Amino acid sequence: MRKPLIVAALLVTAPFLAACTENAKDSGGDSGDARTVSVTSTDDECKVSAAKVPSGALTFDVTNDGSQVTEFYLLGEDGLRIVGEVENVGPQLSRQLVVNAPAGTYTTACKPGMKGDGIRADFTVTKSGDEPSVSADDQQLVDTALTNYSAYVQDQSDQLVAKTQEFVDDYKSGDDDAARTLYPEARTHWERIETVAESFGDLDPKTDAREADLEPGQKWTGWHRIEKDLWPELAEDYTPLTAKQRAFYADDLMKNITTLDKRVQGLDYTVDQIANGSRGLLEEVAAGKVTGEEEYWSHTDLWDFQANVDGARVGFEGVKPIVEQSNPELAKTLTTRFADLQKLLDAHKTDTGFTFYDDLTPDQVQDLANAVNALSEPLSQLTAAVLS
Amino acid sequence: MVRGLSAGEIGPTEGSTNLPPDDTGEAIGLSASGLTITFGFGPGLFRDDDGKDRFGLADRQPKALRTLPHFPADVLDPEKSYGDLCVQACADDPQVAVHAIRNLARIGFGTVAVRWSQLGFGRTSTTSTSQSTPRNLFGFKDGTANIKSEETKDVEEHVWVASGADPRAEWLAGGSYLVARRFNMNIEIWDRQTLGDQEDFIGRTKDTGAPLSGGTEFTEPDFTMPGSTGHIIPDDSHIRLVHPDFNNGARMLRRGYNFVDGSNPIGGLDAGLFFIAYVTDPDTHFIPIQNTMAKSDALMEYLKVTGSALFAVPPGIGPGEYVGQSLFA
Numbered sequence: 001m002r003k004p005l006i007v008a009a010l011l012v013t014a015p016f017l018a019a020c021t022e023n024a025k026d027s028g029g030d031s032g033d034a035r036t037v038s039v040t041s042t043d044d045e046c047k048v049s050a051a052k053v054p055s056g057a058l059t060f061d062v063t064n065d066g067s068q069v070t071e072f073y074l075l076g077e078d079g080l081r082i083v084g085e086v087e088n089v090g091p092q093l094s095r096q097l098v099v100n101a102p103a104g105t106y107t108t109a110c111k112p113g114m115k116g117d118g119i120r121a122d123f124t125v126t127k128s129g130d131e132p133s134v135s136a137d138d139q140q141l142v143d144t145a146l147t148n149y150s151a152y153v154q155d156q157s158d159q160l161v162a163k164t165q166e167f168v169d170d171y172k173s174g175d176d177d178a179a180r181t182l183y184p185e186a187r188t189h190w191e192r193i194e195t196v197a198e199s200f201g202d203l204d205p206k207t208d209a210r211e212a213d214l215e216p217g218q219k220w221t222g223w224h225r226i227e228k229d230l231w232p233e234l235a236e237d238y239t240p241l242t243a244k245q246r247a248f249y250a251d252d253l254m255k256n257i258t259t260l261d262k263r264v265q266g267l268d269y270t271v272d273q274i275a276n277g278s279r280g281l282l283e284e285v286a287a288g289k290v291t292g293e294e295e296y297w298s299h300t301d302l303w304d305f306q307a308n309v310d311g312a313r314v315g316f317e318g319v320k321p322i323v324e325q326s327n328p329e330l331a332k333t334l335t336t337r338f339a340d341l342q343k344l345l346d347a348h349k350t351d352t353g354f355t356f357y358d359d360l361t362p363d364q365v366q367d368l369a370n371a372v373n374a375l376s377e378p379l380s381q382l383t384a385a386v387l388s
Numbered sequence: 389m390v391r392g393l394s395a396g397e398i399g400p401t402e403g404s405t406n407l408p409p410d411d412t413g414e415a416i417g418l419s420a421s422g423l424t425i426t427f428g429f430g431p432g433l434f435r436d437d438d439g440k441d442r443f444g445l446a447d448r449q450p451k452a453l454r455t456l457p458h459f460p461a462d463v464l465d466p467e468k469s470y471g472d473l474c475v476q477a478c479a480d481d482p483q484v485a486v487h488a489i490r491n492l493a494r495i496g497f498g499t500v501a502v503r504w505s506q507l508g509f510g511r512t513s514t515t516s517t518s519q520s521t522p523r524n525l526f527g528f529k530d531g532t533a534n535i536k537s538e539e540t541k542d543v544e545e546h547v548w549v550a551s552g553a554d555p556r557a558e559w560l561a562g563g564s565y566l567v568a569r570r571f572n573m574n575i576e577i578w579d580r581q582t583l584g585d586q587e588d589f590i591g592r593t594k595d596t597g598a599p600l601s602g603g604t605e606f607t608e609p610d611f612t613m614p615g616s617t618g619h620i621i622p623d624d625s626h627i628r629l630v631h632p633d634f635n636n637g638a639r640m641l642r643r644g645y646n647f648v649d650g651s652n653p654i655g656g657l658d659a660g661l662f663f664i665a666y667v668t669d670p671d672t673h674f675i676p677i678q679n680t681m682a683k684s685d686a687l688m689e690y691l692k693v694t695g696s697a698l699f700a701v702p703p704g705i706g707p708g709e710y711v712g713q714s715l716f717a
Contacts, residue, residue, distance in 0.1 A: 064602070069601075069602075069613060069614065069615055069616075069620050071616060087615070087616035088600065088615045088616050088620050090598070090599070090600050090601050090602030090603075090613070090620055091601070091602030091603065092598070092602045092603050092604065092607075093593060093598060093600070093602050093603075094595075114614070114615075114616055212460075212461070212462065212463055213460050213461065214460060215459070215460045215679060215682065215683055216457060216458070216679075279580070283577050283580070286574075286576065286577055287574060287577060287689075290654060291654065362653060365653070365654060366653070366654055366655060369654035369655055369656075370655060373576060373655070376576075376577075376580055377580065379580075380580035380581075380582075383582070384582075
């Protein structure tokens with residue numbers, strides 16, 4: 001997935017000022033489908049093929065015939081609320097906007113050059129049999145989801161700091177057994193919020209790089225450097241780190257985790273970032289954990305696996321009330337598939353955590369991979385469902 | 389074989405019934421199918437693993453011919469990497485290409501041994517303006533900006549090794565370097581990415597292959613054009629990072645193929661792009677670009693390099709000459 005840029009999204013749309021567009025026909029775009037509307041944006045015009053369409057899933061085929069990048073917006077009656085948008089339509093290119101719109105009065109806007117209020121026109125959606133059950137952007141549900149997710153990330157970050165501190169203390173003092181026990185437990189809090197942690201491009205390589213990820217000349221630091229030192233059995237000709245080196249890597253990790261924690265405090269999220277984060281965590285599972293590549297030395301991959309799934313489920317459950325309105329079938333499927341995957345993971349739980357990856361049979365790995373695929377495929381629909 | 393004749397003197401259904409035929413027979417009835425065969429020499433032909441002269445050729449080893457350095461995201465399978473010699477057989481029909489490799493290997497047993505081989509299908513890059521651009525397994529057109537054979541000046545500058553470029557290996561003048569990289573694609577995860585994200589990773593539209601800055605497939609990308617957030621062709625998009633404008637003008641002649649080698653142990657496709665590029669010097673035309681890509685390219689999230697090799701390709705030969713004559717003579 002695209003690494004989310006976690007920034008506060010501020011959408012400013014000034015009130016209706018000017019409209020210069022041809023008067024469009026009622027209903028029916030070029031394709032003959034009453035819910036398909038073609039939009040042609042030029043440098044000074046915004047031609048919309050229909051000004052009145054029946055409610056339901058609307059498709060706007062936006063073509064840029066201008067010389068600059070354009071955007072197209074479907075705005076609420078107030079001309080402020082964004083019902084749907086498509087950005088980054090380059091010259092001579094086309095993009096689609098699919099949006100579920102109930103009956104009501106709207107405003108369309110092309111924004112050639114991506115500046116100003118855009119070229120606006122009134123747009124009407126009439127009542128039809130395909131009325132969406134609820135307006136898609138129930139602000140109450142969104143606000144709750146955002147508040148809860150923000151609290152979750154901060155809580156995990158707090159625990160990450162505390163557990164990492166214990167871990168590095170044990171490691172520095174040479175209590176390797178205690179450090180080995182704490183390693184997957186501390187990382188659990190990292191893995192639960194991995195997509196947020198990874199969004200800091202400077203911190204991620206310093207904390208979570210694997211040996212194979214390094215580029216020539218890059219110093220290997222972070223979790224996995226210490227992991228190798230604690231589980232050197234597989235390493236060839238390995239020289240254990242000295243007490244001084246241990247202190248360096250331990251302090252460096254702690255410093256970066258502390259920095260992460262500070263940055264996390266100030267973060268704001270959007271619902272699509274939460275949904276994308278949920279999808280992204282399952283991708284982490286599919287790419288690194290189910291294959292046993294993440295914890296090459298310690299084989300504690302299932303701890304990370306569980307933590308990624310925890311984070312993904314929290315993200316999904318946060319936006320679930322929104323999805324239950326926009327796509328109840330998807331909400332149901334995801335709930336079931338999360339439960340199926342959890343059942344498989346539960347079977348590998350032990351008194352001290354989980355089975356080590358190298359003790360899993362190929363069949364067990366295959367079962368886990370199948371369950372990950374079964375969940376990931378519908379999960380890739382989640383972002384669209386929370387935005388529709 | 390490139391003329392559609394049988395491999396060896398005794399055709400596939402000729403000769404004594406007590407003898408195996410010289411030609412293995414699976415190309416009976418097939419035309420030459422545009423078969424071309426390209427040979428290359430790996431570093432192991434010149435020096436062994438300990439750096440010792442192997443066949444008295446060490447003083448002629450080209451300076452850039454060595455094992456490629458480790459790049460981030462390289463997870464190399466030694467059984468799909470390296471080698472002392474290489475043979476690339478290309479044909480319009482894979483059966484003919486396999487026929488060539490199979491018969492050459494057979495002829496060579498006792499002198500050479502096969503270390504690894506890779507079957508590809510579906511060329512991913514056009515090498516002539518007469519071809520339309522094919523698609524890779526990400527579903528995108530691949531090779532839009534590839535060097536075309538009609539661009540003779542660029543071929544001269546970026547593909548062939550110039551005379552005098554490497555005094556120790558003057559035999560390579562008029563030849564080239566072949567870089568082979570087996571890029572495994574994480575197909576299942578890729579397929580779950582939104583269309584908008586896929587296009588942002590590449591920097592082109594999936595439909596026509598036009599750059600996101602607009603126009604049609606062969607419109608030059610405008611890397612400065614602003615988008616809704618940052619550049620419309622994102623800073624970590626593939627076409628930006630590997631574009632000659634950001635790589636000291638370096639271009640490559642790519643001749644890669646899609647591959648699917650069945651499935652992996654967890655039920656995903658063992659598939660991707662078998663990347664083959666011809667360059668004048670890997671130190672200027674491949675290594676820095678691969679490093680940039682490995683470090684910054686959004687696509688790397690969906691790629692894993694599992695095979696890697698570098699070869700020096702000797703210049704073409706005239707009638708009566710043999711492959712590599714300039715080196716061995």
